[in-house]
Amino acid sequence: MVRLAGVRKRYRGRGEVLAGVDLEVAPGEPVSLVGGNGAGKSTLLRIAAGCASPTAGRVRGRPPVVGYLPQAAPPPARMTVLAYLRHHAAMHGAGAAGPTTATAVLDALGFTGDRAGPLVALSTGNLQKVGLARALACAGPDAPGDPGEPPLLVLDEPWTALDADAAVALGRELAGWVGAGRPLLVADHTGRAGQLAGARTYRLSGGLLEPEDVPRGQPDTWATVLLRCPSAPAAALAALPPVADSWDEDGLLGLRLPAARCDALLAAALAMGCSVVGVRRGP
Amino acid sequence: MIGRTSAAARYLLALLVGELRVLLPVVAFLAVLGVLFGGDPGPPPTPWAASALAIYPTAAWVALVVANVEDPVQRTITVSAAGGRGAVAAATALVALVADLLLVAVAVLFPLVTGRYEYPPATLVLGAVAHLACASAGTAVGLLCARPLVARVGWSFCLGATAVVVTAVQPWLPPVGTAVHALSSGGGVPVGPALVGLSAVGGAALLSWWVDIRR
Numbered sequence: 001m002v003r004l005a006g007v008r009k010r011y012r013g014r015g016e017v018l019a020g021v022d023l024e025v026a027p028g029e030p031v032s033l034v035g036g037n038g039a040g041k042s043t044l045l046r047i048a049a050g051c052a053s054p055t056a057g058r059v060r061g062r063p064p065v066v067g068y069l070p071q072a073a074p075p076p077a078r079m080t081v082l083a084y085l086r087h088h089a090a091m092h093g094a095g096a097a098g099p100t101t102a103t104a105v106l107d108a109l110g111f112t113g114d115r116a117g118p119l120v121a122l123s124t125g126n127l128q129k130v131g132l133a134r135a136l137a138c139a140g141p142d143a144p145g146d147p148g149e150p151p152l153l154v155l156d157e158p159w160t161a162l163d164a165d166a167a168v169a170l171g172r173e174l175a176g177w178v179g180a181g182r183p184l185l186v187a188d189h190t191g192r193a194g195q196l197a198g199a200r201t202y203r204l205s206g207g208l209l210e211p212e213d214v215p216r217g218q219p220d221t222w223a224t225v226l227l228r229c230p231s232a233p234a235a236a237l238a239a240l241p242p243v244a245d246s247w248d249e250d251g252l253l254g255l256r257l258p259a260a261r262c263d264a265l266l267a268a269a270l271a272m273g274c275s276v277v278g279v280r281r282g283p
Numbered sequence: 284m285i286g287r288t289s290a291a292a293r294y295l296l297a298l299l300v301g302e303l304r305v306l307l308p309v310v311a312f313l314a315v316l317g318v319l320f321g322g323d324p325g326p327p328p329t330p331w332a333a334s335a336l337a338i339y340p341t342a343a344w345v346a347l348v349v350a351n352v353e354d355p356v357q358r359t360i361t362v363s364a365a366g367g368r369g370a371v372a373a374a375t376a377l378v379a380l381v382a383d384l385l386l387v388a389v390a391v392l393f394p395l396v397t398g399r400y401e402y403p404p405a406t407l408v409l410g411a412v413a414h415l416a417c418a419s420a421g422t423a424v425g426l427l428c429a430r431p432l433v434a435r436v437g438w439s440f441c442l443g444a445t446a447v448v449v450t451a452v453q454p455w456l457p458p459v460g461t462a463v464h465a466l467s468s469g470g471g472v473p474v475g476p477a478l479v480g481l482s483a484v485g486g487a488a489l490l491s492w493w494v495d496i497r498r
Contacts, residue, residue, distance in 0.1 A: 049363045052498055058342070066363045067363075069360075070356050072356065073354065076353070077298075078302070080295065090294070092287070093286060093366075138364070
């Protein structure tokens with residue numbers, strides 16, 4: 001079990017970002033972090049993953065194998081997808097089956113890029129899938145009960161840039177990870193991680209963690225709405241009731257929110273002069 | 284741990300091969316060797332004094348490229364994959380030392396291929412050890428001027444150039460001054476300076492790691 005005790009982090013010029021965080025990440029109990037921009041979620045994840053040190057406090061029980069996915073890492077200039085996955089499997093010590101495990105995750109996430117081509121040629125979504133495959137394959141093939149300590153997975157906004165099908169597929173992959181008794185720590189503003197079985201959600205604000213109650217969603221309690229708005233997407237988004245996730249879909253504004261709040265959102269959107277292009281319910 | 288560190292070294296080496304920036308110092312070094320040994324350089328080991336002096340900034344430049352080969356965010360991925368910042372610091376030093384060995388081999392063998400003089404084994408050993416002393420000293424300078432110690436590559440260049448220019452011209456100063464002196468004035472095999480250079484690489488790697496784990 002990974003334990004963060006009294007973790008503080010101070011940056012020069014930015015002050016104290018973490019002001020004494022206590023957190024336990026236990027196998028099979030995924031932890032989802034939410035919080036505003038600049039709240040320190042990424043800093044906390046870096047410290048949990050062992051890529052940064054706390055100014056004060058301790059991290060104990062970090063397993064030797066950590067799959068870590070930061071946000072927006074520019075890819076190496078000339079390396080191909082397969083070479084990248086092979087090298088990272090070797091560094092993780094994932095064994096001979098490591099690269100195969102990674103490509104299996106690529107398949108599951110619906111990767112559509114050229115595997116023998118360079119990483120820089122990939123679209124943002126496909127690059128995100130490569131990063132996810134690399135992190136999820138850090139311990140090699142799924143074993144019922146890892147031989148040593150179970151590996152830790154640390155993901156920073158993993159649903160970024162994924163299309164709807166890949167987003168659902170990632171939920172399934174993470175459910176499989178947690179089901180295998182492995183610890184998972186996710187920063188996620190879409191609310192998907194909080195719906196994983198056994199998940200606990202914490203809000204990071206003012207450098208401290210607060211447990212947050214997340215209503216459990218049933219499979220059909222999410223709605224996806226597509227709008228065509230007269231104003232800019234950002235302005236429209238600010239004027240609408242809060243949603244779990246939003247994206248740009250060929251000039252249309254895509255939104256995801258709990259189905260119970262869908263009618264209120266549609267009413268507000270129509271009142272603003274937006275046109276409703278589509279509404280779908282789903283997981 | 285050793286397996287994962289060597290995997291990290293192989294990864295950094297693969298990144299370096301796809302990186303044009305590392306070609307620049309190597310091509311410059313080859314050009315210097317071409318000028319030095321192209322005509323009649325004179326009997327060994329004296330001409331090697333110039334190539335040993337040239338390998339010093341070359342190795343510093345290569346080490347700087349090796350240490351800065353990854354973007355800082357990508358580096359956090361590599362650190363978590365390789366199992367810690369120590370593994371990556373060790374892998375960086377390892378790759379820079381491999382590059383040193385290649386540079387030393389090229390510098391020592393270049394006049395053998397082009398030249399007309401006899402190169403007895405003892406002379407070859409003298410040349411190789413002296414070049415290794417200078418190359419490892421350059422690697423240490425490069426590592427000390429690179430990330431994570433110096434974040435901006437402009438500062439890295441200024442600091443590295445200053446360190447190389449100041450230290451290269453002191454004939455009494457190990458490892459570069461004494462190694463070059465051994466070549467130019469017929470001294471013994473500079474084993475001591477080579478050991479100083481290799482220790483400096485170890486020290487620079489340790490310092491990089493020490494600063495990194497305080498971030």
